[in-house]
Amino acid sequence: MQEKTDSKQEIGQKKTDVLLQVEGLKTYFYMEQDKVAKAVDDVSFTLKKGETLALVGESGSGKSITSLSLMRLIPSPPGKIIEGSIKLDGTDLLSLSEKDMRKVRGNDIGMIFQEPMTSLNPVYTIGNQIAETLMKHKKLKKKEAYKRAVELLKLVGFARAEQIVHEYPHQLSGGMRQRAMIAMALSCDPKLLIADEPTTALDVTIQTQILDLMVEMKEKFESSILLITHDLGVVAEVADRVLVMYGGQIVEEATAYELYTNPQHPYTVGLLNSIPNLESDVERLESIKGTVPPAHRFPKGCRFAPRCKHVMDKCYEANPDLLEKDSNHKVRCYLYEE
Amino acid sequence: MLGKEKLLEVRNLKKYFPVKGGVLQRTIGHVKAVDDVSFDLYEGETLGIVGESGSGKSTLGRTLLRLLDPTDGQIIFQGNDISKLSNRKMRPIRKDMQMVFQDPFASLNPRMSVGEIIEEPMLVQRTLTRKERKDKVIDLLEKVGLSPEARTKYPHEFSGGQRQRIGIARALTMNPKFIIGDEPVSALDVSVQSQVLNLMEDLQDDFNLTYLFIAHDLGVVKHISDRVGVMYLGKLAEIGPKHKIYDNPLHPYTQALLSSVPVPDVERKREKIKLQGELPSPSNPPKGCVFHTRCPEAHERCRVEIPELIHQGEEQYVACHLYTSESDI
Ligand SMILES: Nc1ncnc2c1ncn2[C@@H]1O[C@H](COP(=O)(O)OP(=O)(O)OP(=O)(O)O)[C@@H](O)[C@H]1O
Ligand SMILES: Nc1ncnc2c1ncn2[C@@H]1O[C@H](COP(=O)(O)OP(=O)(O)OP(=O)(O)O)[C@@H](O)[C@H]1O
Numbered sequence: 001m002q003e004k005t006d007s008k009q010e011i012g013q014k015k016t017d018v019l020l021q022v023e024g025l026k027t028y029f030y031m032e033q034d035k036v037a038k039a040v041d042d043v044s045f046t047l048k049k050g051e052t053l054a055l056v057g058e059s060g061s062g063k064s065i066t067s068l069s070l071m072r073l074i075p076s077p078p079g080k081i082i083e084g085s086i087k088l089d090g091t092d093l094l095s096l097s098e099k100d101m102r103k104v105r106g107n108d109i110g111m112i113f114q115e116p117m118t119s120l121n122p123v124y125t126i127g128n129q130i131a132e133t134l135m136k137h138k139k140l141k142k143k144e145a146y147k148r149a150v151e152l153l154k155l156v157g158f159a160r161a162e163q164i165v166h167e168y169p170h171q172l173s174g175g176m177r178q179r180a181m182i183a184m185a186l187s188c189d190p191k192l193l194i195a196d197e198p199t200t201a202l203d204v205t206i207q208t209q210i211l212d213l214m215v216e217m218k219e220k221f222e223s224s225i226l227l228i229t230h231d232l233g234v235v236a237e238v239a240d241r242v243l244v245m246y247g248g249q250i251v252e253e254a255t256a257y258e259l260y261t262n263p264q265h266p267y268t269v270g271l272l273n274s275i276p277n278l279e280s281d282v283e284r285l286e287s288i289k290g291t292v293p294p295a296h297r298f299p300k301g302c303r304f305a306p307r308c309k310h311v312m313d314k315c316y317e318a319n320p321d322l323l324e325k326d327s328n329h330k331v332r333c334y335l336y337e338e
Numbered sequence: 339m340l341g342k343e344k345l346l347e348v349r350n351l352k353k354y355f356p357v358k359g360g361v362l363q364r365t366i367g368h369v370k371a372v373d374d375v376s377f378d379l380y381e382g383e384t385l386g387i388v389g390e391s392g393s394g395k396s397t398l399g400r401t402l403l404r405l406l407d408p409t410d411g412q413i414i415f416q417g418n419d420i421s422k423l424s425n426r427k428m429r430p431i432r433k434d435m436q437m438v439f440q441d442p443f444a445s446l447n448p449r450m451s452v453g454e455i456i457e458e459p460m461l462v463q464r465t466l467t468r469k470e471r472k473d474k475v476i477d478l479l480e481k482v483g484l485s486p487e488a489r490t491k492y493p494h495e496f497s498g499g500q501r502q503r504i505g506i507a508r509a510l511t512m513n514p515k516f517i518i519g520d521e522p523v524s525a526l527d528v529s530v531q532s533q534v535l536n537l538m539e540d541l542q543d544d545f546n547l548t549y550l551f552i553a554h555d556l557g558v559v560k561h562i563s564d565r566v567g568v569m570y571l572g573k574l575a576e577i578g579p580k581h582k583i584y585d586n587p588l589h590p591y592t593q594a595l596l597s598s599v600p601v602p603d604v605e606r607k608r609e610k611i612k613l614q615g616e617l618p619s620p621s622n623p624p625k626g627c628v629f630h631t632r633c634p635e636a637h638e639r640c641r642v643e644i645p646e647l648i649h650q651g652e653e654q655y656v657a658c659h660l661y662t663s664e665s666d667i
């Protein structure tokens with residue numbers, strides 16, 4: 001296992017090329033009665049070329065809104081990106097026109113959602129949908145586009161790809177739809193693949209197939225992955241680095257190895273200890289008291305303070321900053337401030 | 339399980355749903371949601387039921403409680419065969435058997451206060467006075483970790499985990515012996531999920547409850563169960579004590595299922611057994627062993643002959659042609 005750590009750290013150092021740089025991103029929702037949901041509240045991170053970065057957190061922590069902000073797909077109103085910058089390969093996405101942004105979405109960023117039916121159109125065949133994308137973004141002729149669609153479907157593991165191109169989404173099982181969506185997301189060789197809970201709706205035996213496929217495809221297409229999930233098991237399996245989100249903010253950031261072997265934030269520790277997993281055998285599970293606060297009513301000070309075992313007076317006064325502990329670990333908690 | 343009383347005996351239970359088709363909407367086939375399932379449940383234990391989506395877990399639970407009528411087979415609860423009892427004869431038995439559902443949002447009536455929701459089953463039975471009912475509601479709220487003020491509030495004022503506590507309090511109202519939890523923690527965030535699991539364990543001790551715990555999360559089932567049954571396409575592939583199933587799974591499906599679960603541990607990567615293909619449709623299940631189309635060990639016999647559940651020592655049973663019975667003597 002020592003071997004694996006070394007190789008991961010080595011990769012981490014070699015991959016200095018930054019693909020995506022997000023700085024101070026704030027996405028708020030303006031609701032009735034002057035309520036403001038601070039869904040994403042000052043989020044900064046980088047994603048390196050060839051890297052798989054996981055974004056984990058519980059329901060409502062702001063994972064999907066972060067990824068939709070990157071694609072500039074926030075429903076507005078009520079939502080708005082109010083601050084920050086998003087740079088993809090040096091291009092500032094927030095300053096692009098809607099027309100240029102559409103090109104970025106088709107060519108540079110591919111997206112996979114939890115529920116494939118939301119992005120597959122039920123009235124068109126699978127082949128039609130993939131070919132359409134290829135014709136639009138890669139300027140392929142219809143015949144070439146269909147040929148490429150069959151190739152892509154074979155690549156994602158369809159034995160009967162020639163038939164699948166003529167089938168409709170409802171004729172496929174959940175796992176098959178998810179694979180078809182991966183084929184579609186990859187059709188334009190995106191630099192960045194955003195996968196929002198890509199396997200949550202699937203059975204574990206199918207989940208294994210899909211995760212393997214994503215990693216294989218990432219390597220083949222030399223792209224990077226932003227993987228959004230609440231499943232810390234999935235993260236341990238595929239991620240190079242991890243961002244832990246709580247209440248619209250990143251509370252811990254580390255390499256996957258660091259995070260699991262040396263978690264720092266009381267929230268991360270609590271989360272890891274409250275999952276009953278196959279390897280552990282505990283009499284009683286640890287739990288975190290209380291519940292996740294809604295985005296329009298974050299407590300003053302540290303957002304995790306009311307649920308924290310180690311809470312101190314100052315935690316209720318001001319929110320701690322996300323500080324670097326060492327080169328591969330950042331944490332937002334007063335316990336670790338000098 | 340020596341010295342333990344059987345609470346429930348399930349024998350060759352079947353639940354088929356008709357599939358309608360054509361212009362006349364005639365029955366053109368059946369979904370064999372539960373197909374020839376047999377097992378025992380002992381007093382005070384937790385039997386976990388795992389399996390992929392559509393394998394028949396919920397249908398099994400609902401049929402055991404007679405929320406669905408069985409197509410065939412026996413359900414023997416405390417010595418009585420309840421599989422064919424009329425609704426009227428079922429009524430006194432129903433209070434001993436309760437269900438907690440996955441979706442705490444959908445299973446509580448939004449127009450009733452929490453007090454009314456918990457009190458409702460007592461009104462049907464008509465044995466307690468108003469004062470006694472109120473005291474009982476307060477007592478139950480405290481047992482599940484909610485404050486007595488919750489009585490006058492409505493479900494939408496509570497979080498998912500709190501709503502699940504309300505559902506559990508309601509299930510406990512009539513002092514049941516047997517509770518079926520159908521994915522009772524699946525919709526909850528992990529930090530809240532462990533609160534509810536701990537609560538269910540405490541209540542089991544306090545009230546000597548017997549649980550049938552249905553879930554697709556193998557970690558959760560391992561934590562809470564004494565014994566575990568694994569379902570595949572309406573059939574029980576394997577059943578046995580938890581440590582046997584998790585440490586020494588016999589059925590190739592159980593082995594594949596367990597090896598597929600991602601574990602939050604970066605230091606231990608386990609070898610995965612990869613299953614090919616998709617889950618077949620339960621309206622057109624494979625002949626012979628239902629698992630043979632995805633089984634890495636399938637051989638000729640598996641394509642033609644349905645394997646029986648056979649004993650493999652220490653209360654472990656497996657339905658697979660790789661094994662031969664050791665106790666048919
Ligand atoms: N259209 C909207 N109007 C108001 N608030 C919203 C809207 N969309 C999202 N939010 C709020 O933003 C916060 C973050 O939501 P987001 O969907 O990013 O969560 P998530 O981390 O993806 O959760 P999940 O795991 O449930 O998918 C939530 O508190 C949510 O209530
Ligand atoms: N009322 C019904 N009418 C027809 N078919 C049904 C009905 N209820 C369930 N089924 C079918 O029976 C099979 C078993 O369903 P069931 O809900 O028991 O599975 P499950 O194991 O609980 O799955 P999940 O993990 O998705 O909850 C499925 O194929 C389902 O479509």
Ligand SMILES: [Mg+2]
Nearest residue numbers: 063064065196
């Ligand atoms: Mg989301």
Ligand SMILES: [Mg+2]
Nearest residue numbers: 395396397520
């Ligand atoms: Mg179910």
